[in-house]
Amino acid sequence: MLWIPGPTEVRPEILAECSRPAIGHRSPAMRELIERLDPHLPLAFGMNAGSTSLCAVHSVSASGLMEASLHGVGPRVLSVVNGAFSKRYRDMGTLMGKDVTTIDVAWGAGVDPAELDRVLTESGPFDAVTLVSNETSTGVSTPLGPIAEVLRKHPNTLLLVDLVSYIAGAPVDFDRNGIDFGFAGVQKAFALPPGIAVCAASARFMESARAQTNRGWALDPVRIIDGHVQKKTPATPCTPLYYALAKQLEDISSGVTLDAADRGKTGADAWNARFAKHERMRARMLAWADAHGLAPYPAEGFRSPTVSCIAAGALDVAAFVAGLEELGFEISNGYGDLKGLTFRVGHMGDHTEAGLERLLEACDRVIARLGSVAADA
Ligand SMILES: Cc1ncc(COP(=O)(O)O)c(C=O)c1O
Structure with missing residues:
Protein backbone atom coordinates (compact mmCIF):
# COMPACT_ATOMS: atom_id res chain seq x y z
CA MET A 1 0.00 0.00 0.00
CA SER A 253 -18.49 16.43 -3.58
CA SER A 254 -21.17 13.92 -2.66
CA GLY A 255 -19.35 12.68 0.45
CA VAL A 256 -18.78 9.17 -0.92
CA THR A 257 -15.10 9.18 0.03
CA LEU A 258 -15.75 10.23 3.65
CA ASP A 259 -15.80 7.96 6.69
CA ALA A 260 -19.21 6.93 8.07
CA ALA A 261 -19.33 9.81 10.59
CA ASP A 262 -19.16 12.40 7.80
CA ARG A 263 -21.22 10.63 5.13
CA GLY A 264 -24.18 12.71 4.07
CA LYS A 265 -22.11 15.85 3.79
CA THR A 266 -22.14 17.31 0.30
CA GLY A 267 -20.64 20.21 -1.65
CA ALA A 268 -18.25 22.50 0.26
CA ASP A 269 -19.13 20.69 3.52
CA ALA A 270 -17.87 17.42 2.07
CA TRP A 271 -14.63 19.06 0.89
CA ASN A 272 -14.16 20.64 4.33
CA ALA A 273 -14.69 17.26 5.96
CA ARG A 274 -11.97 15.84 3.66
CA PHE A 275 -9.63 18.63 4.78
CA ALA A 276 -10.48 17.98 8.46
CA LYS A 277 -9.61 14.30 7.98
CA HIS A 278 -6.15 15.30 6.71
CA GLU A 279 -5.68 17.57 9.76
CA ARG A 280 -6.54 14.69 12.10
CA MET A 281 -4.15 12.39 10.25
CA ARG A 282 -1.34 14.91 10.66
CA ALA A 283 -2.09 15.17 14.39
CA ARG A 284 -2.13 11.38 14.76
CA MET A 285 1.11 10.96 12.80
CA LEU A 286 2.91 13.59 14.87
CA ALA A 287 1.56 12.16 18.15
CA TRP A 288 2.91 8.75 17.10
CA ALA A 289 6.31 10.30 16.30
CA ASP A 290 6.35 12.10 19.64
CA ALA A 291 5.57 8.87 21.49
CA HIS A 292 8.70 7.41 19.88
CA GLY A 293 10.91 10.39 20.75
CA LEU A 294 10.91 11.55 17.12
CA ALA A 295 10.34 15.18 16.10
CA PRO A 296 8.73 16.62 12.97
CA TYR A 297 11.32 18.10 10.59
CA PRO A 298 9.30 21.27 9.76
CA ALA A 299 9.10 24.10 12.25
CA GLU A 300 5.99 24.47 14.42
CA GLY A 301 3.15 26.06 12.48
CA PHE A 302 4.47 24.83 9.11
CA ARG A 303 3.66 21.11 9.32
CA SER A 304 1.86 19.72 6.32
CA PRO A 305 -1.57 18.13 6.64
CA THR A 306 -0.76 15.71 3.80
CA VAL A 307 2.96 14.86 4.10
CA SER A 308 4.64 14.28 7.45
CA CYS A 309 8.40 14.56 7.33
CA ILE A 310 9.93 13.19 10.52
CA ALA A 311 13.54 13.69 11.68
CA ALA A 312 14.85 10.16 12.08
CA GLY A 313 17.26 10.66 15.00
CA ALA A 314 19.06 7.36 15.56
CA LEU A 315 16.58 5.39 13.46
CA ASP A 316 18.09 3.59 10.48
CA VAL A 317 15.74 5.01 7.83
CA ALA A 318 16.68 2.60 5.05
CA ALA A 319 16.06 -0.40 7.36
CA PHE A 320 12.79 1.14 8.60
CA VAL A 321 11.51 1.74 5.07
CA ALA A 322 12.60 -1.77 3.97
CA GLY A 323 10.99 -3.37 7.06
CA LEU A 324 7.70 -1.64 6.30
CA GLU A 325 7.84 -2.71 2.69
CA GLU A 326 8.11 -6.34 3.83
CA LEU A 327 4.84 -5.78 5.70
CA GLY A 328 3.18 -4.29 2.61
CA PHE A 329 3.52 -0.58 3.41
CA GLU A 330 5.56 1.87 1.32
CA ILE A 331 6.78 5.09 2.88
CA SER A 332 9.63 7.31 1.63
CA ASN A 333 13.13 8.04 2.75
CA GLY A 334 14.11 11.72 3.08
CA TYR A 335 14.46 13.76 -0.12
CA GLY A 336 17.91 14.66 -1.51
CA ASP A 337 20.27 15.75 1.26
CA LEU A 338 17.66 14.67 3.82
CA LYS A 339 18.01 11.00 2.80
CA GLY A 340 18.80 8.95 5.89
CA LEU A 341 18.03 11.92 8.13
CA THR A 342 14.26 12.03 7.71
CA PHE A 343 11.43 9.81 6.50
CA ARG A 344 8.19 10.91 4.88
CA VAL A 345 4.65 9.56 5.11
CA GLY A 346 2.01 10.71 2.65
CA HIS A 347 -1.31 10.58 4.55
CA MET A 348 -3.33 12.02 1.73
CA GLY A 349 -6.14 11.41 -0.70
CA ASP A 350 -8.51 8.58 0.10
CA HIS A 351 -6.38 7.09 2.87
CA THR A 352 -8.48 6.64 6.01
CA GLU A 353 -7.72 7.15 9.67
CA ALA A 354 -8.26 3.42 10.22
CA GLY A 355 -5.71 2.77 7.47
CA LEU A 356 -3.25 5.09 9.20
CA GLU A 357 -3.65 3.07 12.42
CA ARG A 358 -2.70 -0.08 10.49
CA LEU A 359 0.37 1.68 9.08
CA LEU A 360 1.41 2.89 12.55
CA GLU A 361 0.99 -0.61 14.02
CA ALA A 362 3.32 -1.84 11.28
CA CYS A 363 5.75 1.00 12.12
CA ASP A 364 5.72 -0.13 15.76
CA ARG A 365 6.49 -3.72 14.77
CA VAL A 366 9.41 -2.68 12.58
CA ILE A 367 10.79 -0.32 15.22
CA ALA A 368 10.53 -3.03 17.88
CA ARG A 369 12.63 -5.22 15.61
CA LEU A 370 15.18 -2.47 14.86
CA GLY A 371 15.62 -1.39 18.53
CA SER A 372 15.82 2.10 20.01
CA VAL A 373 14.91 5.12 17.88
CA ALA A 374 15.51 7.83 20.47
CA ALA A 375 16.57 11.00 18.71
CA ASP A 376 20.23 11.95 18.92
CA ALA A 377 20.88 14.41 21.73
C1 LIG B 1 5.25 20.18 -4.59
C2 LIG B 1 5.51 19.54 -5.92
N1 LIG B 1 5.60 20.31 -7.00
C3 LIG B 1 5.82 19.81 -8.22
C4 LIG B 1 5.97 18.45 -8.39
C5 LIG B 1 6.20 17.91 -9.76
O1 LIG B 1 5.10 17.17 -10.13
P1 LIG B 1 5.14 16.24 -11.43
O2 LIG B 1 6.22 15.25 -11.18
O3 LIG B 1 3.78 15.62 -11.39
O4 LIG B 1 5.42 17.09 -12.59
C6 LIG B 1 5.89 17.59 -7.29
C7 LIG B 1 6.06 16.15 -7.43
O5 LIG B 1 6.12 15.41 -6.49
C8 LIG B 1 5.65 18.16 -6.03
O6 LIG B 1 5.53 17.39 -4.95
Whole structure:
Protein backbone atom coordinates (compact mmCIF):
# COMPACT_ATOMS: atom_id res chain seq x y z
CA MET A 1 0.00 0.00 0.00
CA LEU A 2 1.34 3.39 -1.04
CA TRP A 3 1.92 5.78 1.85
CA ILE A 4 4.64 7.69 0.00
CA PRO A 5 4.11 11.45 -0.56
CA GLY A 6 2.49 10.71 -3.90
CA PRO A 7 1.53 9.06 -6.08
CA THR A 8 -0.87 7.70 -3.52
CA GLU A 9 -3.34 4.80 -3.40
CA VAL A 10 -6.12 4.88 -5.98
CA ARG A 11 -9.53 3.34 -5.22
CA PRO A 12 -10.57 0.41 -7.47
CA GLU A 13 -13.67 2.36 -8.59
CA ILE A 14 -11.38 5.09 -9.89
CA LEU A 15 -9.06 2.64 -11.63
CA ALA A 16 -12.12 1.13 -13.31
CA GLU A 17 -12.96 4.52 -14.85
CA CYS A 18 -9.59 4.42 -16.61
CA SER A 19 -10.59 1.35 -18.60
CA ARG A 20 -13.58 2.91 -20.38
CA PRO A 21 -13.56 2.78 -24.18
CA ALA A 22 -11.69 5.58 -25.94
CA ILE A 23 -13.72 8.54 -27.19
CA GLY A 24 -12.97 11.16 -29.81
CA HIS A 25 -11.73 14.27 -28.12
CA ARG A 26 -13.69 16.50 -30.52
CA SER A 27 -16.91 14.57 -29.84
CA PRO A 28 -19.99 15.55 -27.78
CA ALA A 29 -18.92 12.85 -25.30
CA MET A 30 -15.73 14.80 -24.55
CA ARG A 31 -17.68 17.99 -24.11
CA GLU A 32 -19.97 16.20 -21.63
CA LEU A 33 -16.96 14.83 -19.80
CA ILE A 34 -15.47 18.31 -19.37
CA GLU A 35 -18.89 19.58 -18.26
CA ARG A 36 -18.89 16.97 -15.47
CA LEU A 37 -15.72 18.52 -14.03
CA ASP A 38 -16.85 22.10 -14.01
CA PRO A 39 -19.18 22.20 -10.99
CA HIS A 40 -16.49 20.62 -8.79
CA LEU A 41 -13.16 22.24 -9.74
CA PRO A 42 -14.13 25.58 -8.11
CA LEU A 43 -14.85 23.64 -4.88
CA ALA A 44 -11.41 22.04 -5.02
CA PHE A 45 -9.83 25.48 -5.47
CA GLY A 46 -12.14 26.97 -2.82
CA MET A 47 -13.31 29.80 -5.06
CA ASN A 48 -15.71 32.48 -3.90
CA ALA A 49 -19.30 32.36 -5.13
CA GLY A 50 -19.46 34.36 -8.36
CA SER A 51 -15.69 34.17 -8.81
CA THR A 52 -14.29 35.42 -12.10
CA SER A 53 -11.36 33.00 -11.82
CA LEU A 54 -11.29 30.14 -14.31
CA CYS A 55 -10.35 26.47 -13.94
CA ALA A 56 -8.88 24.07 -16.48
CA VAL A 57 -7.40 20.61 -16.90
CA HIS A 58 -4.40 19.80 -19.07
CA SER A 59 -2.76 16.53 -20.06
CA VAL A 60 0.65 17.11 -18.52
CA SER A 61 2.12 16.44 -15.12
CA ALA A 62 2.28 19.33 -12.64
CA SER A 63 5.68 20.45 -13.90
CA GLY A 64 4.03 21.27 -17.24
CA LEU A 65 1.62 23.69 -15.59
CA MET A 66 4.46 25.10 -13.49
CA GLU A 67 6.05 26.10 -16.79
CA ALA A 68 2.71 27.30 -18.19
CA SER A 69 2.30 29.64 -15.21
CA LEU A 70 5.59 31.36 -16.06
CA HIS A 71 4.52 31.83 -19.69
CA GLY A 72 1.74 34.06 -18.37
CA VAL A 73 3.82 36.63 -16.50
CA GLY A 74 6.36 39.34 -17.23
CA PRO A 75 10.12 38.93 -16.85
CA ARG A 76 10.73 39.94 -13.25
CA VAL A 77 10.07 36.96 -10.98
CA LEU A 78 10.67 36.53 -7.26
CA SER A 79 10.96 32.86 -6.26
CA VAL A 80 10.61 31.69 -2.69
CA VAL A 81 12.82 28.59 -2.44
CA ASN A 82 12.32 26.34 0.59
CA GLY A 83 12.75 22.86 -0.83
CA ALA A 84 13.31 20.80 -3.97
CA PHE A 85 10.14 21.73 -5.85
CA SER A 86 10.32 25.46 -5.18
CA LYS A 87 13.91 25.24 -6.40
CA ARG A 88 12.59 23.57 -9.59
CA TYR A 89 10.13 26.47 -9.98
CA ARG A 90 12.96 29.00 -9.62
CA ASP A 91 15.27 27.08 -12.00
CA MET A 92 12.50 26.81 -14.57
CA GLY A 93 12.07 30.58 -14.52
CA THR A 94 15.81 31.05 -15.03
CA LEU A 95 15.87 28.54 -17.92
CA MET A 96 12.94 30.36 -19.50
CA GLY A 97 14.98 33.56 -19.50
CA LYS A 98 13.18 35.33 -16.66
CA ASP A 99 15.05 37.77 -14.45
CA VAL A 100 14.72 35.73 -11.25
CA THR A 101 15.44 36.88 -7.70
CA THR A 102 15.45 34.21 -4.98
CA ILE A 103 14.44 34.26 -1.35
CA ASP A 104 16.29 31.28 0.09
CA VAL A 105 14.58 29.78 3.13
CA ALA A 106 16.37 27.07 5.14
CA TRP A 107 14.77 23.68 4.52
CA GLY A 108 12.37 22.92 7.35
CA ALA A 109 11.94 26.58 8.32
CA GLY A 110 8.75 28.50 7.60
CA VAL A 111 8.45 31.15 4.92
CA ASP A 112 8.57 34.54 6.66
CA PRO A 113 5.95 36.98 5.25
CA ALA A 114 7.92 39.96 6.61
CA GLU A 115 10.98 38.90 4.62
CA LEU A 116 8.81 38.50 1.51
CA ASP A 117 7.45 42.00 2.06
CA ARG A 118 10.97 43.38 2.54
CA VAL A 119 12.31 41.89 -0.71
CA LEU A 120 9.21 42.93 -2.65
CA THR A 121 9.63 46.47 -1.36
CA GLU A 122 13.41 46.83 -1.62
CA SER A 123 14.09 44.87 -4.82
CA GLY A 124 10.74 45.23 -6.63
CA PRO A 125 8.70 45.79 -8.63
CA PHE A 126 8.25 42.13 -9.59
CA ASP A 127 5.81 40.76 -12.13
CA ALA A 128 5.23 37.58 -10.12
CA VAL A 129 6.09 35.62 -6.99
CA THR A 130 6.42 31.84 -7.17
CA LEU A 131 5.62 29.76 -4.10
CA VAL A 132 5.15 26.08 -3.30
CA SER A 133 2.32 25.75 -0.79
CA ASN A 134 3.32 22.30 0.40
CA GLU A 135 6.96 21.32 -0.08
CA THR A 136 6.66 17.59 -0.59
CA SER A 137 10.42 17.30 -0.10
CA THR A 138 10.37 18.61 3.49
CA GLY A 139 6.75 18.39 4.66
CA VAL A 140 6.70 22.19 5.07
CA SER A 141 3.33 23.79 4.44
CA THR A 142 3.20 27.57 4.02
CA PRO A 143 0.02 29.21 5.35
CA LEU A 144 -1.33 31.17 2.40
CA GLY A 145 -3.25 33.86 4.36
CA PRO A 146 -0.16 35.80 5.56
CA ILE A 147 1.39 35.57 2.08
CA ALA A 148 -1.82 36.98 0.57
CA GLU A 149 -1.74 39.83 3.07
CA VAL A 150 1.77 40.82 1.92
CA LEU A 151 0.90 40.54 -1.78
CA ARG A 152 -2.08 42.86 -1.24
CA LYS A 153 0.47 45.61 -0.53
CA HIS A 154 2.09 44.90 -3.93
CA PRO A 155 -0.92 44.85 -6.24
CA ASN A 156 1.05 44.68 -9.49
CA THR A 157 2.74 41.41 -8.52
CA LEU A 158 0.95 38.18 -9.41
CA LEU A 159 1.00 35.21 -7.03
CA LEU A 160 1.76 31.85 -8.67
CA VAL A 161 1.28 28.88 -6.35
CA ASP A 162 2.23 25.23 -6.72
CA LEU A 163 -0.64 23.38 -5.00
CA VAL A 164 0.58 19.92 -5.95
CA SER A 165 0.48 18.03 -2.64
CA TYR A 166 -1.92 20.50 -0.99
CA ILE A 167 -5.12 20.83 -3.04
CA ALA A 168 -7.86 18.31 -2.18
CA GLY A 169 -6.07 17.81 1.14
CA ALA A 170 -6.42 21.32 2.55
CA PRO A 171 -8.40 24.50 1.78
CA VAL A 172 -6.86 26.58 -1.03
CA ASP A 173 -9.29 29.54 -0.81
CA PHE A 174 -8.07 30.66 -4.22
CA ASP A 175 -9.77 34.08 -4.38
CA ARG A 176 -9.56 34.92 -0.68
CA ASN A 177 -5.83 34.20 -0.76
CA GLY A 178 -5.33 36.32 -3.86
CA ILE A 179 -3.82 33.48 -5.88
CA ASP A 180 -3.43 34.38 -9.55
CA PHE A 181 -2.39 31.00 -10.90
CA GLY A 182 -2.55 27.73 -8.96
CA PHE A 183 -1.85 24.25 -10.29
CA ALA A 184 -1.47 20.64 -9.24
CA GLY A 185 -1.11 17.14 -10.58
CA VAL A 186 -3.79 14.64 -9.61
CA GLN A 187 -1.68 11.86 -8.11
CA LYS A 188 -1.45 13.41 -4.65
CA ALA A 189 -4.49 14.37 -2.55
CA PHE A 190 -6.91 13.92 -5.48
CA ALA A 191 -5.83 10.24 -5.33
CA LEU A 192 -5.82 9.53 -9.06
CA PRO A 193 -3.19 7.87 -11.22
CA PRO A 194 -0.66 10.44 -12.49
CA GLY A 195 -0.84 12.07 -15.92
CA ILE A 196 -3.09 15.11 -15.94
CA ALA A 197 -3.02 18.37 -14.02
CA VAL A 198 -5.53 21.00 -12.93
CA CYS A 199 -5.14 24.75 -12.70
CA ALA A 200 -7.01 27.94 -11.91
CA ALA A 201 -6.29 31.46 -13.06
CA SER A 202 -7.50 34.84 -11.88
CA ALA A 203 -8.88 37.41 -14.33
CA ARG A 204 -5.75 39.51 -13.87
CA PHE A 205 -3.50 36.53 -14.60
CA MET A 206 -5.41 36.03 -17.85
CA GLU A 207 -4.95 39.70 -18.68
CA SER A 208 -1.22 39.47 -17.97
CA ALA A 209 -0.92 36.23 -19.96
CA ARG A 210 -2.70 37.65 -23.03
CA ALA A 211 -0.17 40.49 -23.02
CA GLN A 212 2.87 38.15 -23.17
CA THR A 213 4.15 37.54 -26.67
CA ASN A 214 6.20 34.34 -26.28
CA ARG A 215 3.84 31.89 -24.66
CA GLY A 216 4.74 28.87 -26.77
CA TRP A 217 1.95 26.51 -27.81
CA ALA A 218 1.55 23.33 -25.77
CA LEU A 219 2.04 25.10 -22.43
CA ASP A 220 0.35 28.37 -23.31
CA PRO A 221 -1.90 29.09 -20.30
CA VAL A 222 -4.29 31.15 -22.43
CA ARG A 223 -4.75 28.30 -24.93
CA ILE A 224 -5.24 25.83 -22.06
CA ILE A 225 -7.76 27.93 -20.11
CA ASP A 226 -9.68 29.45 -23.02
CA GLY A 227 -9.87 25.94 -24.48
CA HIS A 228 -11.33 24.51 -21.30
CA VAL A 229 -13.89 27.31 -21.09
CA GLN A 230 -15.02 26.31 -24.60
CA LYS A 231 -15.06 22.63 -23.46
CA LYS A 232 -12.16 21.84 -25.76
CA THR A 233 -8.58 20.73 -25.19
CA PRO A 234 -5.72 22.20 -27.25
CA ALA A 235 -4.40 18.70 -28.09
CA THR A 236 -5.43 15.09 -27.58
CA PRO A 237 -6.21 14.70 -23.86
CA CYS A 238 -5.68 11.69 -21.63
CA THR A 239 -9.39 10.79 -21.62
CA PRO A 240 -9.08 7.81 -19.22
CA LEU A 241 -7.85 10.22 -16.55
CA TYR A 242 -10.60 12.72 -17.35
CA TYR A 243 -13.11 9.96 -16.59
CA ALA A 244 -11.25 9.16 -13.38
CA LEU A 245 -11.16 12.84 -12.38
CA ALA A 246 -14.86 13.33 -13.09
CA LYS A 247 -15.80 10.33 -10.92
CA GLN A 248 -13.44 11.31 -8.12
CA LEU A 249 -14.66 14.94 -8.04
CA GLU A 250 -18.27 13.77 -8.02
CA ASP A 251 -17.52 11.28 -5.24
CA ILE A 252 -15.70 13.86 -3.12
CA SER A 253 -18.49 16.43 -3.58
CA SER A 254 -21.17 13.92 -2.66
CA GLY A 255 -19.35 12.68 0.45
CA VAL A 256 -18.78 9.17 -0.92
CA THR A 257 -15.10 9.18 0.03
CA LEU A 258 -15.75 10.23 3.65
CA ASP A 259 -15.80 7.96 6.69
CA ALA A 260 -19.21 6.93 8.07
CA ALA A 261 -19.33 9.81 10.59
CA ASP A 262 -19.16 12.40 7.80
CA ARG A 263 -21.22 10.63 5.13
CA GLY A 264 -24.18 12.71 4.07
CA LYS A 265 -22.11 15.85 3.79
CA THR A 266 -22.14 17.31 0.30
CA GLY A 267 -20.64 20.21 -1.65
CA ALA A 268 -18.25 22.50 0.26
CA ASP A 269 -19.13 20.69 3.52
CA ALA A 270 -17.87 17.42 2.07
CA TRP A 271 -14.63 19.06 0.89
CA ASN A 272 -14.16 20.64 4.33
CA ALA A 273 -14.69 17.26 5.96
CA ARG A 274 -11.97 15.84 3.66
CA PHE A 275 -9.63 18.63 4.78
CA ALA A 276 -10.48 17.98 8.46
CA LYS A 277 -9.61 14.30 7.98
CA HIS A 278 -6.15 15.30 6.71
CA GLU A 279 -5.68 17.57 9.76
CA ARG A 280 -6.54 14.69 12.10
CA MET A 281 -4.15 12.39 10.25
CA ARG A 282 -1.34 14.91 10.66
CA ALA A 283 -2.09 15.17 14.39
CA ARG A 284 -2.13 11.38 14.76
CA MET A 285 1.11 10.96 12.80
CA LEU A 286 2.91 13.59 14.87
CA ALA A 287 1.56 12.16 18.15
CA TRP A 288 2.91 8.75 17.10
CA ALA A 289 6.31 10.30 16.30
CA ASP A 290 6.35 12.10 19.64
CA ALA A 291 5.57 8.87 21.49
CA HIS A 292 8.70 7.41 19.88
CA GLY A 293 10.91 10.39 20.75
CA LEU A 294 10.91 11.55 17.12
CA ALA A 295 10.34 15.18 16.10
CA PRO A 296 8.73 16.62 12.97
CA TYR A 297 11.32 18.10 10.59
CA PRO A 298 9.30 21.27 9.76
CA ALA A 299 9.10 24.10 12.25
CA GLU A 300 5.99 24.47 14.42
CA GLY A 301 3.15 26.06 12.48
CA PHE A 302 4.47 24.83 9.11
CA ARG A 303 3.66 21.11 9.32
CA SER A 304 1.86 19.72 6.32
CA PRO A 305 -1.57 18.13 6.64
CA THR A 306 -0.76 15.71 3.80
CA VAL A 307 2.96 14.86 4.10
CA SER A 308 4.64 14.28 7.45
CA CYS A 309 8.40 14.56 7.33
CA ILE A 310 9.93 13.19 10.52
CA ALA A 311 13.54 13.69 11.68
CA ALA A 312 14.85 10.16 12.08
CA GLY A 313 17.26 10.66 15.00
CA ALA A 314 19.06 7.36 15.56
CA LEU A 315 16.58 5.39 13.46
CA ASP A 316 18.09 3.59 10.48
CA VAL A 317 15.74 5.01 7.83
CA ALA A 318 16.68 2.60 5.05
CA ALA A 319 16.06 -0.40 7.36
CA PHE A 320 12.79 1.14 8.60
CA VAL A 321 11.51 1.74 5.07
CA ALA A 322 12.60 -1.77 3.97
CA GLY A 323 10.99 -3.37 7.06
CA LEU A 324 7.70 -1.64 6.30
CA GLU A 325 7.84 -2.71 2.69
CA GLU A 326 8.11 -6.34 3.83
CA LEU A 327 4.84 -5.78 5.70
CA GLY A 328 3.18 -4.29 2.61
CA PHE A 329 3.52 -0.58 3.41
CA GLU A 330 5.56 1.87 1.32
CA ILE A 331 6.78 5.09 2.88
CA SER A 332 9.63 7.31 1.63
CA ASN A 333 13.13 8.04 2.75
CA GLY A 334 14.11 11.72 3.08
CA TYR A 335 14.46 13.76 -0.12
CA GLY A 336 17.91 14.66 -1.51
CA ASP A 337 20.27 15.75 1.26
CA LEU A 338 17.66 14.67 3.82
CA LYS A 339 18.01 11.00 2.80
CA GLY A 340 18.80 8.95 5.89
CA LEU A 341 18.03 11.92 8.13
CA THR A 342 14.26 12.03 7.71
CA PHE A 343 11.43 9.81 6.50
CA ARG A 344 8.19 10.91 4.88
CA VAL A 345 4.65 9.56 5.11
CA GLY A 346 2.01 10.71 2.65
CA HIS A 347 -1.31 10.58 4.55
CA MET A 348 -3.33 12.02 1.73
CA GLY A 349 -6.14 11.41 -0.70
CA ASP A 350 -8.51 8.58 0.10
CA HIS A 351 -6.38 7.09 2.87
CA THR A 352 -8.48 6.64 6.01
CA GLU A 353 -7.72 7.15 9.67
CA ALA A 354 -8.26 3.42 10.22
CA GLY A 355 -5.71 2.77 7.47
CA LEU A 356 -3.25 5.09 9.20
CA GLU A 357 -3.65 3.07 12.42
CA ARG A 358 -2.70 -0.08 10.49
CA LEU A 359 0.37 1.68 9.08
CA LEU A 360 1.41 2.89 12.55
CA GLU A 361 0.99 -0.61 14.02
CA ALA A 362 3.32 -1.84 11.28
CA CYS A 363 5.75 1.00 12.12
CA ASP A 364 5.72 -0.13 15.76
CA ARG A 365 6.49 -3.72 14.77
CA VAL A 366 9.41 -2.68 12.58
CA ILE A 367 10.79 -0.32 15.22
CA ALA A 368 10.53 -3.03 17.88
CA ARG A 369 12.63 -5.22 15.61
CA LEU A 370 15.18 -2.47 14.86
CA GLY A 371 15.62 -1.39 18.53
CA SER A 372 15.82 2.10 20.01
CA VAL A 373 14.91 5.12 17.88
CA ALA A 374 15.51 7.83 20.47
CA ALA A 375 16.57 11.00 18.71
CA ASP A 376 20.23 11.95 18.92
CA ALA A 377 20.88 14.41 21.73
C1 LIG B 1 5.25 20.18 -4.59
C2 LIG B 1 5.51 19.54 -5.92
N1 LIG B 1 5.60 20.31 -7.00
C3 LIG B 1 5.82 19.81 -8.22
C4 LIG B 1 5.97 18.45 -8.39
C5 LIG B 1 6.20 17.91 -9.76
O1 LIG B 1 5.10 17.17 -10.13
P1 LIG B 1 5.14 16.24 -11.43
O2 LIG B 1 6.22 15.25 -11.18
O3 LIG B 1 3.78 15.62 -11.39
O4 LIG B 1 5.42 17.09 -12.59
C6 LIG B 1 5.89 17.59 -7.29
C7 LIG B 1 6.06 16.15 -7.43
O5 LIG B 1 6.12 15.41 -6.49
C8 LIG B 1 5.65 18.16 -6.03
O6 LIG B 1 5.53 17.39 -4.95
